[in-house]
Amino acid sequence: MVVKAELEKLNIPYTYVKIGEANTIGEISQEQSEQLDIGLKKSGLLLMDDKRSILVEKIKSAIIELVHYTDDQIKVNLSDYLSEQLNHDYTYMANLFSEVKGTTIEKFYLTHKIERVKELIVYDELNLSEIAYKMHYSSVAHLSNQFKKYTGLTPSHFKKLKHKRRDTLEDV
Structure with a gap:
């Protein structure tokens, strides 16, 4: 839920989100990646690429x-x-x-x-x-x-x- 909310907040389209994995559609910008990382860290999650x-x-x-x-x-x-x-x-x-x-x-x-x-x-x-x-x-x-x-x-x-x-x- 946290990952979905962060992706939607940043307008990053995705095909699915499951435990430990999210599949985005297309490339995400460096800025989006940084914002996503910050948002996930607030919830105790890490962005791994x-x-x-x-x-x-x-x-x-x-x-x-x-x-x-x-x-x-x-x-x-x-x-x-x-x-x-x-x-x-x-x-x-x-x-x-x-x-x-x-x-x-x-x-x-x-x-x-x-x-x-x-x-x-x-x-x-x-x-x-x-x-x-x-x-x-x-x-x-x-x-x-x-x-x-x-x-x-x-x-x-x-x-x-x-x-x-x-x-x-x-x-x-």
């Missing part, structure tokens, strides 16, 4: 959508999924992501999976077997091993803790 940064943000968004907001299991491996979703060679995306973020796509993905598992543990609506199934782990043991590797705690020990439960998505 660097193609590399945009692709990294699209990779992050695709992973976050997959892990946190979709219950579907992808039918292919993560590299094929991202290549298909973003229309780029995975090797290029992996190298770019590592260069920009200082971590691998796989590590980013697994970190988000563990954060989602933490969330499900805290909600206390599913047992560990159900969480493992929902998060597409091959077994509870696999989930527990990966959880311990990333958090230093077993899932049951984590559940007993009353503090330091989860990180925000922005901190992951």
Whole structure:
């Protein structure tokens, strides 16, 4: 809504606006770009026009959508999924992501999976077997091993803790 309002205020025609992306019709002037940037910053948003940064943000968004907001299991491996979703060679995306973020796509993905598992543990609506199934782990043991590797705690020990439960998505 904020992006649409700013585009309309500056009379910049667009075809669509969705989370993390807006497609404008034609070129926008330097002055319009600067005004848009100022307007977006007032709302805590950033204008990104660097193609590399945009692709990294699209990779992050695709992973976050997959892990946190979709219950579907992808039918292919993560590299094929991202290549298909973003229309780029995975090797290029992996190298770019590592260069920009200082971590691998796989590590980013697994970190988000563990954060989602933490969330499900805290909600206390599913047992560990159900969480493992929902998060597409091959077994509870696999989930527990990966959880311990990333958090230093077993899932049951984590559940007993009353503090330091989860990180925000922005901190992951």
